[in-house]
Amino acid sequence: MLGAKIVEVGEGTCVVEVPFADGITQQESYFHGAVTGAIADTAGGYAAMTLAPLDREVLTVEYKVNFLAPARGEKLVARGEVVTAGRRLFVCRDEVFAVEGRDERVCAATLQTVSLAPARATDRKPGA
Amino acid sequence: MLGAKIVEVGEGTCVVEVPFADGITQQESYFHGAVTGAIADTAGGYAAMTLAPLDREVLTVEYKVNFLAPARGEKLVARGEVVTAGRRLFVCRDEVFAVEGRDERVCAATLQTVSLAPARATDRKPGA
Amino acid sequence: MLGAKIVEVGEGTCVVEVPFADGITQQESYFHGAVTGAIADTAGGYAAMTLAPLDREVLTVEYKVNFLAPARGEKLVARGEVVTAGRRLFVCRDEVFAVEGRDERVCAATLQTVSLAPARATDRKPGA
Amino acid sequence: MLGAKIVEVGEGTCVVEVPFADGITQQESYFHGAVTGAIADTAGGYAAMTLAPLDREVLTVEYKVNFLAPARGEKLVARGEVVTAGRRLFVCRDEVFAVEGRDERVCAATLQTVSLAPARATDRKPGA
Numbered sequence: 227m228l229g230a231k232i233v234e235v236g237e238g239t240c241v242v243e244v245p246f247a248d249g250i251t252q253q254e255s256y257f258h259g260a261v262t263g264a265i266a267d268t269a270g271g272y273a274a275m276t277l278a279p280l281d282r283e284v285l286t287v288e289y290k291v292n293f294l295a296p297a298r299g300e301k302l303v304a305r306g307e308v309v310t311a312g313r314r315l316f317v318c319r320d321e322v323f324a325v326e327g328r329d330e331r332v333c334a335a336t337l338q339t340v341s342l343a344p345a346r347a348t349d350r351k352p353g354a
Numbered sequence: 355m356l357g358a359k360i361v362e363v364g365e366g367t368c369v370v371e372v373p374f375a376d377g378i379t380q381q382e383s384y385f386h387g388a389v390t391g392a393i394a395d396t397a398g399g400y401a402a403m404t405l406a407p408l409d410r411e412v413l414t415v416e417y418k419v420n421f422l423a424p425a426r427g428e429k430l431v432a433r434g435e436v437v438t439a440g441r442r443l444f445v446c447r448d449e450v451f452a453v454e455g456r457d458e459r460v461c462a463a464t465l466q467t468v469s470l471a472p473a474r475a476t477d478r479k480p481g482a
Numbered sequence: 483m484l485g486a487k488i489v490e491v492g493e494g495t496c497v498v499e500v501p502f503a504d505g506i507t508q509q510e511s512y513f514h515g516a517v518t519g520a521i522a523d524t525a526g527g528y529a530a531m532t533l534a535p536l537d538r539e540v541l542t543v544e545y546k547v548n549f550l551a552p553a554r555g556e557k558l559v560a561r562g563e564v565v566t567a568g569r570r571l572f573v574c575r576d577e578v579f580a581v582e583g584r585d586e587r588v589c590a591a592t593l594q595t596v597s598l599a600p601a602r603a604t605d606r607k608p609g610a
Numbered sequence: 611m612l613g614a615k616i617v618e619v620g621e622g623t624c625v626v627e628v629p630f631a632d633g634i635t636q637q638e639s640y641f642h643g644a645v646t647g648a649i650a651d652t653a654g655g656y657a658a659m660t661l662a663p664l665d666r667e668v669l670t671v672e673y674k675v676n677f678l679a680p681a682r683g684e685k686l687v688a689r690g691e692v693v694t695a696g697r698r699l700f701v702c703r704d705e706v707f708a709v710e711g712r713d714e715r716v717c718a719a720t721l722q723t724v725s726l727a728p729a730r731a732t733d734r735k736p737g738a
Contacts, residue, residue: 259392260388263391263395264388287571288595310716314570339544418593443671445550463573467723516647516648520647523644543676547672547673547674548672
């Protein structure tokens with residue numbers, strides 16, 4: 227939907243990028259707030275997945291997002307990391323950066339709770 | 355972007371709808387979590403606007419969203435309401451319902467802080 | 483610790499009160515922000531307990547609290563209610579009111595996630 | 611109220627400690643959840659104060675706290691840091707650690723919004 231792609235995955239971490247594109251932005255190259263929240267959510271979900279057993283699916287229970295600066299630039303980059311990994315619940319912390327050339331500026335911070343549930347036939351992806 | 359439209363506005367309240375559409379949904383008529391958060395944010399922002407002085411613009415400072423049930427159905431309806439209206443900050447509470455025929459089921463709840471800033475030439479809209 | 487007491491319990495709801503007392507207040511009869519958050523958390527936890535199976539304990543996973551007005555008065559009253567009750571997670575919405583004579587004024591709103599875990603020998607109480 | 615003391619202050623950072631004490635703990639040396647939230651809030655508030663103009667007071671608008679592990683030990687240590695400092699709003703990120711001898715373990719994470727308001731005669735302190 228957003229043209230988001232995973233650009234880096236570590237143990238308990240994930241980096242997701244969304245390039246600027248018409249439709250998901252506003253006038254003047256601003257990214258829509260929904261996009262900012264969505265890629266943070268996605269980055270955290272995939273970060274959680276790297277630590278979850280294979281037979282589990284990762285679902286976002288809730289998140290809180292603070293919008294810190296206008297999300298303006300040629301792409302948005304979200305870095306998600308797992309803070310604590312419990313048996314059933316993970317807590318992740320995510321940051322979103324607006325990138326314009328060499329300039330990178332934090333534009334959102336989130337704190338997110340995800341749950342691990344037994345995977346079902348219909349495979350849901352983080353951030354979806 | 356989302357095909358969202360305002361269907362009702364009151365004093366400190368606003369109802370926003372997003373019809374099911376390919377692109378913003380997943381397989382099986384699920385709405386994307388980002389859409390759920392976005393229309394809640396939008397409903398709260400417009401609810402705040404109904405109580406804000408005309409020369410102010412409404413910006414979302416932060417929100418927290420709890421996903422309560424799968425956002426599945428033919429449309430999503432978000433109801434936003436202002437809980438308290440301060441001089442510079444408003445707090446809004448929003449609920450999102452998934453509607454399928456006559457069936458309506460709450461699928462997300464948010465608590466949201468918006469700020470009132472002097473309006474600039476470039477007019478930003480709530481939820482954007 | 484806070485002198486909080488449950489004054490009303492319903493199906494999925496709970497009302498908790500904390501009287502003004504030195505120690506938990508500040509100068510000028512203000513309640514400490516920690517008290518405001520704590521009784522909201524407690525009210526929501528007990529509200530969840532009314533819907534939880536007996537062999538489960540209720541633990542707060544997280545909450546978000548918005549401080550809406552100074553918590554000033556002779557007592558604080560928190561009303562917690564369960565928004566959705568899942569198999570493992572409940573979401574509660576709580577409001578705290580500052581009461582001075584007949585005057586009651588909302589001073590905080592929270593959105594809270596609690597989990598149901600198998601009860602252990604050491605019985606933890608909501609808000610603790 | 612809690613016996614909290616500031617043990618370190620930097621530019622945009624603050625560390626607060628609360629020793630174990632009867633009254634603020636539960637059975638078995640657990641700290642009360644309200645204490646955990648309160649010292650995180652306090653640490654963030656003082657971190658913000660280090661960057662705020664002298665004629666401003668710092669008030670917590672809202673925070674979200676995730677409880678990550680039981681707050682058990684001889685003391686709690688909260689580390690607050692300012693993520694972004696705006697003209698009127700600061701966003702802080704705080705972590706609380708339970709310390710037992712040399713063992714230190716994260717037990718809570720928060721994301722917090724504080725506002726800067728013109729200071730009044732009655733001086734309110736962060737976390738209060």
